[in-house]
Amino acid sequence: MAEEHGKATQAAVRERNLTTALQLVLSGNGTATRAAIARRTGLTSATVSSLLAGLIADGLVIEGQLAESTGGKRATTLRIAAENHVLLALLVQPGLVRGAVVDLLGDELATLTHRAATPGSLEDVRSVARRLVASTSARIVAVGVQVPGIADGTLIRESVQLGWTDVDLARELSGIVDAPIHLINDADAEAIADAITSDDFGANQLFVSLSTGVGAAVIIDGEVVSGAAHRAGEIGHVPVLFGPEAPLCACGNRGCLEEVVSVTSLLGLPHGTDLEALDLAALAAAPDSRERIADGARVLARALLLVAAALDVPNIVLGGAAPRLGPEFIGHLRAEAARHPVKAAMPLSFRYARVPQEHPYRGAAQYALKSALGVSWAR
Template identity: 35%
Template structure:
């Protein structure tokens, strides 16, 4: 008798459980489809929405009415230039729709916060001094002031923070802030009585550059340069995290084993050369070019392995443009395939783009509404 060999067992720890789709899940998904179309493309008629989402007109009519009642949408009048038949009534995102509170912990020596609308506009902005070792009340106080600064309904609070952040909003490790296994989202939710979602600053900034900026979400690598250095990677529209939630932690790649001590405990991490405080100590173009070459050497295997075409440096332009940026480009050109080097763009995103703030708001928008 032929023996049938059992297939080797494989770990399923990283897979999502399969369960029955509930009616409430379907309704949430359909609402998200409608909001996504209106956020991305502007005002639409109900017939437009039915055609673009493949939902029935009855479903569209029902959900649009619900979203209007909840303050997300408004009727905006008829489409201009319509002459034949009954003119279509357009619906769009309400100018008084719910907003988010966004916090940015990535900057050198400061905490920034804002009230952000559904399409990424910052309506209110504040900042306060914040350094390693400062009391958590600095964060909760700023969030409370921002909550009180808007009369509109608040969907929740989004936070972009340096370090490794798990899906629940716990900061597993953030050497520059001195945090380890700190339940940032839970602590702030208890203090402010709103839903709170936290993510790695570079990851949320990469999402913002794709959602609100000019980033190529097919393959984008965004490097945040502030009090520390981080990297966010988008591939085919999705942010990479990995099972360790540490995807993009390029700041703690060792580039000089004999270099300065890093907050993480290693010596000579990229961050000890590239973080904003370190760059401010450099007085010559040659010194900045050397740092750019180190950064380029760290980025090259990431760009080559993942096939990334868009590399964005997000930080103080006065420290990054010129010798450092040129050196990054040259290092990539020398160390990767000519085919890749000819197609990769390396560019700066100015701090005025507020990518961590708007990315933190986008995180809330996705978690609460399903809109990317």
């Protein structure tokens, strides 16, 4: 028994060291060397050479050019074999399924968009997956699927927007792609992508995604918190308006936050509207939209005061389609939060997400990369 435990411990240590070595090669952007990795990790040269030999044999790392001389024999640089392995990223939204082939450096090699006639059609998801698989000859390491709903392992426990309950996407995609399927809530994916781009807003944040729905990601000490039942951040269906006049939500309740502050609600658009195809800044400037935006910002700010105080998270990042509403919306949020300071809680700071709209796949791809190989594009 002790011998088996020792072997298991040795295997775990080697796996951890492999991940560390791979991360250093990835972060080195073509400049890493065996000697530099040994210095950074404190491992022996022989151990590092053994680790790199394994990564090279797996096709994840390849040798590059000779490094600059430091007085002795020039070392050989190492880089990620981005051309050999890829990730698939799938973004599922009501009426829209998008996908991308992403290499291990985070570059998009191919993208496609499929506008679905029926929201939440699983055949549309399968169709996009088939086309992505057919577009690459590289080995697919993992698949990241981003959905508006509660992701638990390979199951979508519930997605009000898609009309899904306990949908097993790994089973739905079996036979199409031979790689692990990793599901992630859309707000969590956006939060990860934003953190990769910039971490200067602190390690404790509440990322709030506003689009056709409303979701949030709770980030504590730099890590996304999933919660006891993978439902942390599910604030969209909390009632904030009450009474028979409160708007009816798709979930069946009245007055949900989503019915008040989703971008579709703020702009007076029908449910399921394709926001990507619209000039949201122009729509937000219309007089009736400006009134709804001001009212919605007041409701959202008051809700966030409570959530942020409960979590002791002072930084609010607004993502999804919210940045396209412009400075007026975030200005209303700041003003409303300042009007109602919470005693004993830190004042709230707000900013828009910095992930370019033209790179929507980065969060799902990063999640798949981290889940499969344990490494990150974040520096």
